[in-house]
Amino acid sequence: MKIQKLLIANRGEIARRIIRTCRERGIRTVAVHSEADKGLPFVREADEAVLIGPPPVARSYLNADAILKAAADTGADAVHPGYGLLSENADFARKVKEAGLTFVGPAPEVIARMGDKVTARRTMEEAGVPVVPGTEDLRDPEEAVREAVKIGWPVMMKASAGGGGIGMQVLRGEEELKKAFPSAQGRAKAYFGDDTLFMERFIESPRHVEVQVFADHRGKTVHLFERECSVQRRNQKVVEESPSPSIRPGTRESLCKAAVRAAKAVGYTGAGTVEFLVDPEENFYFLEMNTRLQVEHPVTEMVTGLDLVALQLDVAEGKDLALDQDQIRMTGHALEYRVYAEDPERFLPSPGTLEAFSPPEGEGIRVDAGVEAGSQVAPYYDPMIAKCIVHADSREQALARSRKALAAFEVSGIKSNLPLLINILDQPEFIRGRYDTTLLTKPLQFDKR
Amino acid sequence: MKSIQATMAGTVLQVMVSEGDRVESGQDVVLLESMKMEVPVQAEEGGTVSAVKVEVGSFVSDGDILIELDD
Structure with a gap:
């Protein structure tokens, strides 16, 4: 099915980039934007623009319901998520599909599988793709130390639900690891809503x-x-x-x-x-x-x-x-x-x-x-x-x-x-x-x- | 009187000291957030907090006074 009208669930340069290709293909575009972005070029350049909320992303660009309402109100038949924001959110992709719209991206199950770092690692190992030696989800600092000894110091600690480099930490010894574990859990919980941690061997100068x-x-x-x-x-x-x-x-x-x-x-x-x-x-x-x-x-x-x-x-x-x-x-x-x-x-x-x-x-x-x-x-x-x-x-x-x-x-x-x-x-x-x-x-x- | 100023424009996420607190040089006193990045602001010198000029959620510009200190 040919896409007739595409809603872009993003902002700034990537929204403009997507509009450019849509114009060439004769696809109409819908921009969604926060109050803070009303003066930006992407809002003007889209065929239609819908205000979806106040400046903070949680209340605008991450508000799936407001975005889906904008799609319904404008009659959009597809959603392009751009990068960042909701682009790797499997629930959003699922909601888009359930609303009867085309999601420009992979299946929600694939997003979920690659979004969970431990599952992604395991999938890759099974497919014969080399992975950095690492651990499964860790329960406590003592287990982390035992695992670190197995994979070799230094180690990189990461949030299982994380991304964008946030919350990653290089640890070079037992004391350092034990001290860092609880605060890394706290940060993972605060940023990603999930305090699960895992570790990989830290590759120096990669x-x-x-x-x-x-x-x-x-x-x-x-x-x-x-x-x-x-x-x-x-x-x-x-x-x-x-x-x-x-x-x-x-x-x-x-x-x-x-x-x-x-x-x-x-x-x-x-x-x-x-x-x-x-x-x-x-x-x-x-x-x-x-x-x-x-x-x-x-x-x-x-x-x-x-x-x-x-x-x-x-x-x-x-x-x-x-x-x-x-x-x-x-x-x-x-x-x-x-x-x-x-x-x-x-x-x-x-x-x-x-x-x-x-x-x-x-x-x-x-x-x-x-x-x-x-x-x-x-x-x-x-x-x-x-x-x-x-x-x-x-x-x-x-x-x-x-x-x-x-x-x-x-x-x-x-x-x-x-x-x-x-x-x-x-x-x-x-x-x-x-x-x-x-x-x-x-x-x-x-x-x- | 000494003061501690914002190192960037952003929103005050946390104020870690109150009036009357003793702060040491290098201590984090305010946490600012801007463009998805959290940046702690530190006291350059020690002193006693005589006034807290911002509250959580305030928007500050680079160089705005956050905290005033007495010796």
Whole structure:
């Protein structure tokens, strides 16, 4: 069935991104928004907009009933959840289906299975996808210590229901672990409503490489190559690129094959991303599967020439994937820089009014922004205001183009991390393409020009 | 009189001290939240709390006075 009217259960740049593809396909769009976002471009650009509540996400963008009511009131026949917010909430996906609407994403059962980290690990092990040595759910600190000895110190403690790097902790010994356990339980309960914890061996100086996959309802599953996402602060990505500059061709092939195996193992449909940790010897381990479109999907779009939102809509409409694996080619090199409303040195949020917002333009430059000059950057939501994506024939050319693009990017009225992004481009490890997730945890070398 | 100021714009999530409390340098006094991130604000110097200028749920700007201290 063809989608006629799509409700976008999200905000900012990703809502605008989805609207763009819908326009090309002749699909009408419905934006839902909070009181704080009424002036943002996505609200204006959608064919219809519905106010769903006050600024806090719990009362607007996470309010499934208000969103479903907006869908019913506007006659939408499908819902795209974007990323974050309700995108990986199996109950929401189920409610959308029960309301007789098409959910642009995998089946609710698949979201639930991949959302529970322990179940996801077990599923991957059974499918022959390597996982980081780790534990099942832990009952108490004593059991945690016994298990830590088995898998080897240091360990990373995580909330079973967690995500986004929140509540993760590296522990290097028995005393430290015993002390950290109760407070980690408390945080897991507060953030995710579930105090279950588990542990994995902590991989020192890892790279974070992920593979984009797509699958249709007949089980045809392809990969769209990898994205290197090792430039992170507080376990959140800052720069992503494709292809990864540092893995060997053989590793790339094994990673992509493992990702397809992972997707097949769970009966995946639509767009998904399989995240891996890669250690210095290029052993790789399944980290998690994101059952939605990623923030960094444009990097893959730039190197493959494909529109990932269009592919998502095709699969949601029940169409077969028209692409065969050998038709998917990678051309050139692409990088994405996330522009955050935050202090570039202390990484602290900087909400406020954007006085100037002037993104760069030019060949091989794409900017996906959620804001414009005069927009309010509200303190209630994620600090990412825009993504600058740069493509060129080679990585070296893409870096040169990136320097010009970021230098021309004008943001004022709030603090942004643009100075940090420009500085990353001067780091020798980054220029060589030999970096790992510790890049931003060390003092950066400052520009000597 | 000394004061403790907000290190970023955001909402006051928690006030950890009351009037008359003795605070030490480096102690967390207020928890701010902005853009999904919780940031504790610390006392740069010790002192006795003479006034708490914010309450839970208040919105503060970068540099706003949160707490006043007497020596």
